[in-house]
Amino acid sequence: MRHLLSPLDLTIEETNTLLDLARDISKNPEKYSHVCDGKRLATLFYEPSTRTRLSFEAAMMNLGGTVLGFSSANSSSASKGESVADTIRVVSCYANICAMRHPKEGAPRVAASKSAIPVINAGDGGHQHPTQTLTDLMTIRELRGSLNNFTIGLCGDLKFGRTVHSLINELIRYENVKFVLISPKELRVPDYIIETLDEKHIEYEVVEKLEDVISKLDILYMTRVQKERFFNEDDYLRMKDFYILNKAKMDMAKPDMYVLHPLPRVNEISIEVDDDPRASYFKQVQFGVYVRMALILTLLGLDKEVR
Ligand code: NCD
Numbered sequence: 001m002r003h004l005l006s007p008l009d010l011t012i013e014e015t016n017t018l019l020d021l022a023r024d025i026s027k028n029p030e031k032y033s034h035v036c037d038g039k040r041l042a043t044l045f046y047e048p049s050t051r052t053r054l055s056f057e058a059a060m061m062n063l064g065g066t067v068l069g070f071s072s073a074n075s076s077s078a079s080k081g082e083s084v085a086d087t088i089r090v091v092s093c094y095a096n097i098c099a100m101r102h103p104k105e106g107a108p109r110v111a112a113s114k115s116a117i118p119v120i121n122a123g124d125g126g127h128q129h130p131t132q133t134l135t136d137l138m139t140i141r142e143l144r145g146s147l148n149n150f151t152i153g154l155c156g157d158l159k160f161g162r163t164v165h166s167l168i169n170e171l172i173r174y175e176n177v178k179f180v181l182i183s184p185k186e187l188r189v190p191d192y193i194i195e196t197l198d199e200k201h202i203e204y205e206v207v208e209k210l211e212d213v214i215s216k217l218d219i220l221y222m223t224r225v226q227k228e229r230f231f232n233e234d235d236y237l238r239m240k241d242f243y244i245l246n247k248a249k250m251d252m253a254k255p256d257m258y259v260l261h262p263l264p265r266v267n268e269i270s271i272e273v274d275d276d277p278r279a280s281y282f283k284q285v286q287f288g289v290y291v292r293m294a295l296i297l298t299l300l301g302l303d304k305e306v307r
Contacts, residue, residue: 001115001116001117001118002118002298002299003108003112003115003118003119003120003121003299004118004119004120004121004130004131004295004299005108005109005112005119005121005128005130006121006128006130006166006169007128007130007133007134007166007169007170008169008170008173009130012173012174014298015134015137015170017303018134018291018294018295018298018303019134019137019138019141019291019294021294021297021298021303022134022138022287022290022291022293022294023138023142023290025290025293025294026286026287026290029062031306032062032063032293032297032306033062033063033064034063034064035063035064035297035302035305035306036060036063036064036065036296036297036300036302037064037065038065039060039063039064039065039066039096039097039300040060040065040066040067040068040094040095040096040097041056041057041059041060041065041066041067041068041069041095041096041097041098041099041296042067042068042069042091042094042095042097042098042099042117043056043057043067043068043069043070043071043098043099043122044069044070044076044087044088044091044098044099044100044101044111045069045070045071045072045100045101045122046072046073046076046078046100046101046102046103046107047072047073047101047102047103047123048071048072049071049101049122049123050264051262051263051264051285051288052099052101052122052123052129052131052132052288053069053071053099053101053122055285055288055289055292056099056120056122056131056292058289059289059290059292059293059295059296060296062289062293063293063296063297065096065296068094068095069098084100084102084107084110084111085110085111085113085114087111088100088111088112088114088115088119089114089115089116091117092115092116092117095117096117096300097117097118097120097296097299097300098111098115098117098118098119098120099119099120099122099131100119100120100121100122101122101123101124102123102124102125103124103125103228104124104125105124105125105126105127106124106127107124107125108120108121108122108124109121109124118299118300120295120299123162124162125162125229126159126160126161126162126165126226126229127162127165128162128165128166128169129162129163129165129166129262130166131288131291131292131295132162132163132166132167132262132288133163133166133167133169133170134291134292134294134295135262135284135287135288135291136163136167136221136260136262136284137170137291138287138290138291139258139260139280139283139284139287140219140258140260142283142287143258143280143283144218144219144258147171147174147177148174148175148176148177149175149176149177150176150177150178150218150219151177151178151179151180151216151217151218151219152171152177152178152179152180152217152218152219152220152221153179153180153182153210153213153214153217153219153220153221154167154168154179154180154181154182154189154221154223155182155183155210155220155221155222155223155243155245155268156182156183156187156222156223156224156225156242156243156268157183157187157223157224157225157226157239158181158182158183158187158188158189158223159183159186159187159188159189159190160187160226160229160230161223161224161226163223163262164189164221164223165189165190165193167221168189168193168196168197169193169196172196172197172200172202177202178202178203178204179197179202179203179204179205180204180205180207180213180216180217181204181205181206181207182207182208182209182210182213182243183208184208184239184242185208186235186239187225187239187242188206210243210245210249211249211252214249214252214253214257215252215253215254217253217254217257218254218256218257218258219257219258219259219260220245220253220257220258220259220260221260221261222243222245222259222260222261222265222268222269222281223261223262223268224264224265224266224268225239225240225242225266225268227240240266240267241267241268243268244267244268244269244270245259245268245269245270245273246270246272246273247270247272247273247276250273250276250278253278255278256278257278258278258280259273259276259278259279259280259281260280260281260284261281261284262284263281263284263285265281269281
């Protein structure tokens with residue numbers, strides 16, 4: 001049985017096949033509307049979510065399946081002390097596949113080791129968020145036509161931002177992708193990521209000011225400062241408005257520099273940027289449904305049925 005715990009659980013060929021399937025779904029949604037008839041997705045969310053949970057649910061419903069689950073630890077038996085390992089054994093009796101979000105890094109991996117159904121990591125602490133990465137890949141590929149040969153600036157909370165960690169992990173598998181890591185000193189990417197970039201001789205820069213580098217970027221990936229992972233409120237308050245992408249900064253960027261953001265946005269992109277044709281974060285949300293549909297089909301082994 002296959003799980004998706006890290007983006008690297010799919011080979012690069014499998015990832016590309018999945019993105020092709022997601023594209024076909026986007027073009028011909030009706031072709032897929034009954035592929036999951038009789039199947040059920042469980043969404044086990046121990047941490048808040050809007051997009052990820054709802055897009056998983058929408059994805060399964062678009063495929064003809066049904067959903068059940070919980071949206072906070074308080075409304076599950078976790079509040080009574082049940083372990084993730086026990087919960088997944090129980091949920092395996094109710095559903096065919098599950099998506100789990102958990103504040104503890106590695107919780108979905110523990111679940112997968114005890115699960116009778118495929119487990120999808122929908123975000124584990126500050127660690128990984130593989131389905132957001134698939135969403136980001138689809139967005140970049142649809143906008144640029146390729147996942148090779150570009151410079152991406154990742155800006156904001158690179159320390160706690162799991163979408164950033166997963167995306168870097170994935171993009172180093174493609175050709176000639178250069179990274180510009182833009183963050184305050186306190187929120188730089190974890191050392192293990194820098195070590196991987198060094199080991200693989202990937203080109204990267206670490207900078208503090210967005211204005212200094214924006215003109216050379218092909219993609220700008222903005223992120224919010226992850227308030228819930230800070231140990232003290234003062235540090236959060238000091239850093240929360242460190243970056244604000246506004247019209248003046250967009251004027252310094254290339255005419256085809258696309259702006260992505262996993263959302264939710266707080267203050268880091270001013271709303272005046274939303275009308276700029278390069279602002280792609282709401283398109284990204286739509287792509288998120290298609291890639292999750294493609295992923296559900298792939299993990300359930302139903303991806304060949306409709307071709
Ligand atoms: C992200 C997450 O939960 O990691 N959101 C998402 O899933 N789209 C980013 C965030 O919370 O800032």
